[in-house]
Amino acid sequence: MPASGTNMPRINGNRLWADIVATARFGGTDNGGVTRLTLTEEDRHVRDWFIAECRSLGCTIEIDRIGNIFATYPGEDPSLQPIAVGSHLDTQPQGGRFDGILGVLAGVELIRTLKETATVLRHGLTVVNWTNEEGSRFSPAMMGSGVFAGASRLEAIEAVRDRDGTSVLSALEAIGYRGETLVGHLGFAAYVELHIEQGPLLEAAATEIGIVTGVQGVRWFDVSISGTEAHAGSTPMAQRDDALVAASEIVLAVRDIARRHPPGVGTVGFASVGPNSRNVVPGSVQLQIDMRHPSEAGLDQMQAALEQAIEASHSNIALRHIWSKQPVVFDPAIVDAVRANAAALGLSATEVVSGAGHDAAHIAGICPTAMIFVPSKDGLSHNEAEYSSPEECSRGADVLLQTVLQIDLK
Amino acid sequence: MPASGTNMPRINGNRLWADIVATARFGGTDNGGVTRLTLTEEDRHVRDWFIAECRSLGCTIEIDRIGNIFATYPGEDPSLQPIAVGSHLDTQPQGGRFDGILGVLAGVELIRTLKETATVLRHGLTVVNWTNEEGSRFSPAMMGSGVFAGASRLEAIEAVRDRDGTSVLSALEAIGYRGETLVGHLGFAAYVELHIEQGPLLEAAATEIGIVTGVQGVRWFDVSISGTEAHAGSTPMAQRDDALVAASEIVLAVRDIARRHPPGVGTVGFASVGPNSRNVVPGSVQLQIDMRHPSEAGLDQMQAALEQAIEASHSNIALRHIWSKQPVVFDPAIVDAVRANAAALGLSATEVVSGAGHDAAHIAGICPTAMIFVPSKDGLSHNEAEYSSPEECSRGADVLLQTVLQIDLK
Numbered sequence: 001m002p003a004s005g006t007n008m009p010r011i012n013g014n015r016l017w018a019d020i021v022a023t024a025r026f027g028g029t030d031n032g033g034v035t036r037l038t039l040t041e042e043d044r045h046v047r048d049w050f051i052a053e054c055r056s057l058g059c060t061i062e063i064d065r066i067g068n069i070f071a072t073y074p075g076e077d078p079s080l081q082p083i084a085v086g087s088h089l090d091t092q093p094q095g096g097r098f099d100g101i102l103g104v105l106a107g108v109e110l111i112r113t114l115k116e117t118a119t120v121l122r123h124g125l126t127v128v129n130w131t132n133e134e135g136s137r138f139s140p141a142m143m144g145s146g147v148f149a150g151a152s153r154l155e156a157i158e159a160v161r162d163r164d165g166t167s168v169l170s171a172l173e174a175i176g177y178r179g180e181t182l183v184g185h186l187g188f189a190a191y192v193e194l195h196i197e198q199g200p201l202l203e204a205a206a207t208e209i210g211i212v213t214g215v216q217g218v219r220w221f222d223v224s225i226s227g228t229e230a231h232a233g234s235t236p237m238a239q240r241d242d243a244l245v246a247a248s249e250i251v252l253a254v255r256d257i258a259r260r261h262p263p264g265v266g267t268v269g270f271a272s273v274g275p276n277s278r279n280v281v282p283g284s285v286q287l288q289i290d291m292r293h294p295s296e297a298g299l300d301q302m303q304a305a306l307e308q309a310i311e312a313s314h315s316n317i318a319l320r321h322i323w324s325k326q327p328v329v330f331d332p333a334i335v336d337a338v339r340a341n342a343a344a345l346g347l348s349a350t351e352v353v354s355g356a357g358h359d360a361a362h363i364a365g366i367c368p369t370a371m372i373f374v375p376s377k378d379g380l381s382h383n384e385a386e387y388s389s390p391e392e393c394s395r396g397a398d399v400l401l402q403t404v405l406q407i408d409l410k
Numbered sequence: 411m412p413a414s415g416t417n418m419p420r421i422n423g424n425r426l427w428a429d430i431v432a433t434a435r436f437g438g439t440d441n442g443g444v445t446r447l448t449l450t451e452e453d454r455h456v457r458d459w460f461i462a463e464c465r466s467l468g469c470t471i472e473i474d475r476i477g478n479i480f481a482t483y484p485g486e487d488p489s490l491q492p493i494a495v496g497s498h499l500d501t502q503p504q505g506g507r508f509d510g511i512l513g514v515l516a517g518v519e520l521i522r523t524l525k526e527t528a529t530v531l532r533h534g535l536t537v538v539n540w541t542n543e544e545g546s547r548f549s550p551a552m553m554g555s556g557v558f559a560g561a562s563r564l565e566a567i568e569a570v571r572d573r574d575g576t577s578v579l580s581a582l583e584a585i586g587y588r589g590e591t592l593v594g595h596l597g598f599a600a601y602v603e604l605h606i607e608q609g610p611l612l613e614a615a616a617t618e619i620g621i622v623t624g625v626q627g628v629r630w631f632d633v634s635i636s637g638t639e640a641h642a643g644s645t646p647m648a649q650r651d652d653a654l655v656a657a658s659e660i661v662l663a664v665r666d667i668a669r670r671h672p673p674g675v676g677t678v679g680f681a682s683v684g685p686n687s688r689n690v691v692p693g694s695v696q697l698q699i700d701m702r703h704p705s706e707a708g709l710d711q712m713q714a715a716l717e718q719a720i721e722a723s724h725s726n727i728a729l730r731h732i733w734s735k736q737p738v739v740f741d742p743a744i745v746d747a748v749r750a751n752a753a754a755l756g757l758s759a760t761e762v763v764s765g766a767g768h769d770a771a772h773i774a775g776i777c778p779t780a781m782i783f784v785p786s787k788d789g790l791s792h793n794e795a796e797y798s799s800p801e802e803c804s805r806g807a808d809v810l811l812q813t814v815l816q817i818d819l820k
Contacts, residue, residue: 234789236609237675267691
């Protein structure tokens with residue numbers, strides 16, 4: 001059971017906020033955001049800052065071959081695997097100051113707090129910066145944690161190139177972050193990731209903490225609709241085979257299917273019309289669909305409903321399932337610890353399933369894992385206007401600290 | 411009343427077909443189509459051919475300042491304004507061999523037939539080739555007939571430029587077709603245009619002749635939908651403001667409105683989605699709408715229904731009415747003549763309203779005008795596969811000849 005409210009150690013919210021401000025200068029944009037793509041000079045600067053800060057606190061540093069950084073504050077019992085916290089320091093182009101960054105900087109602040117209060121854990125505490133969570137320079141996203149957890153092969157990932165033809169391997173070498181440690185060589189007793197919600201639920205419910213019970217599964221579909229291009233004036237309505245009309249019915253079907261399978265979501269984010277001319281009945285439309293649900297069964301039902309909607313259509317429609325990611329369920333004991341500690345700290349909290357992917361989704365495959373969310377103003381992220389207040393960040397870090405302390409007790 | 415069937419003079423279908431084949435070599439494509447954009451070298455070649463052919467038949471040639479060509483076969487009474495027939499010799503890029511071309515070549519064949527049978531009309535017979543009906547190089551379409559009928563000012567049109575920056579005036583001069591005649595200086599007793607249907611109705615009904623009673627009016631609208639760009643994973647369905655969902659409802663509303671206002675048609679031919687990424691809920695969509703109806707009252711009702719559908723939407727949608735063209739009703743006496751002569755020739759015929767615009771729609775404003783349609787295979791046009799059979803072309807030219815003879819009697 002967690003300690004009672006007033007005696008619980010707290011992190012220093014001002015220090016944490018100062019770090020958020022300080023690191024935002026690496027790739028900082030004029031509009032208050034950050035452009036810090038993975039393995040660029042800006043990324044090198046923030047990595048250097050992170051290592052210097054952790055070294056000064058007495059951490060040992062390990063860097064693996066894919067550039068993941070592990071800063072470990074020693075525990076009492078070196079035979080125990082460390083407890084890990086962390087996230088990622090890379091951003092999207094014109095991204096924000098919080099996405100990923102909060103989780104790493106909160107880890108640094110946890111170590112400061114332990115040191116300041118002379119708290120010695122049984123386990124070591126490792127703060128991790130995962131390489132290329134965002135995936136905007138090199139695909140796939142969650143690259144470092146994916147290789148670490150065995151979801152991708154190192155050699156294949158090293159060969160991935162960006163738009164300029166630079167490989168991951170050369171980019172790692174160029175910024176001096178191709179480490180020596182074999183990827184996945186380290187083991188953790190547990191992994192807990194603090195992150196901004198990147199969605200509107202917590203703010204809408206005026207809730208301070210999100211108890212993340214898992215990550216939604218994802219299925220991606222490509223839809224190709226073949227109609228008949230025709231003159232918009234001389235083709236009567238009854239004789240049309242309008243690909244955009246058929247596409248519109250699918251867009252609405254995807255929306256309806258998601259509504260019928262809560263808490264699933266379904267999005268048609270991409271549409272391309274051919275020939276795309278005002279006075280020509282569209283002959284072809286391409287759509288890209290993203291469907292998510294916390295359970296595999298839910299995804300199966302949503303996919304079946306989509307297939308049915310397409311079959312029921314009178315149009316010539318081809319559906320291709322091009323990619324999927326299974327749902328992740330986080331470790332119930334750590335999820336319980338997050339819930340109990342938020343309550344002990346007097347914070348309002350609600351269970352959420354992450355709609356976005358996270359490094360924690362990979363790490364959940366190799367050790368007990370969970371996540372903690374704090375609110376995102378207007379649900380915004382991947383955006384320079386991304387914002388969580390100093391108090392919101394501080395509360396999240398406090399819950400993270402208490403959760404680590406509780407895991408350490410076992 | 412028309413002459414009875416067997417005694418009626420007939421055009422020579424083989425000669426007409428040979429001309430279609432012969433002129434298709436000017437800009438002919440590998441796939442059996444024609445790319446002959448207005449005022450290009452290809453257009454110059456077919457214009458030269460047309461003038462040479464008509465001169466050899468004894469026609470006088472006039473070319474006006476916008477490049478419209480008038481080849482007049484003299485009649486008995488020079489005090490009467492000539493009867494005009496014709497259409498256009500320019501094509502769309504990768505267009506067909508019939509659209510416009512049939513109407514001009516049928517005019518040439520009419521003159522051959524008159525000459526061969528030593529038939530002298532009271533009126534002169536003028537075959538017209540209108541400049542730039544297609545509008546794909548210079549906008550607007552129906553340019554030459556528009557200036558002729560006073561719908562556009564010559565000076566404004568001369569200044570219009572193509573994508574390479576060439577003006578209409580320089581293009582006219584470059585191919586030597588800026589004529590001397592003042593545009594609109596010539597007057598006609600009547601104008602009759604033979605054209606392919608460019609739609610599927612005649613073929614579907616196995617009907618040989620379309621008696622064209624008018625041209626649909628057109629209204630163009632631009633629609634701008636502002637939603638909220640959001641993460642496709644972390645934004646619950648209930649909290650979305652998805653611009654593509656709203657756009658899809660409008661696409662279906664346009665379809666439904668047109669169905670409720672027969673014989674009106676409604677098309678969303680253009681859609682552009684922002685940011686158009688699979689895993690981002692669309693934040694904006696632009697649509698372009700084309701609505702047509704044979705009556706102004708029908709267009710008013712369709713527009714009101716569209717405004718109502720947009721008002722009823724929960725989304726932030728701006729509708730702009732950007733262009734319109736009033737419906738055209740052709741001269742009832744000439745329409746009756748077409749009907750009577752098709753019947754006298756033993757041809758099946760049906761009344762149609764043209765969905766596409768034609769030079770005849772402009773000319774209807776200045777003299778008694780009508781059109782005759784022949785079937786288009788699969789309703790195709792603006793397409794290399796555009797096709798009407800030799801028999802179909804020949805029947806249309808026969809009806810044109812009889813209609814001219816009947817107008818001449820009055």
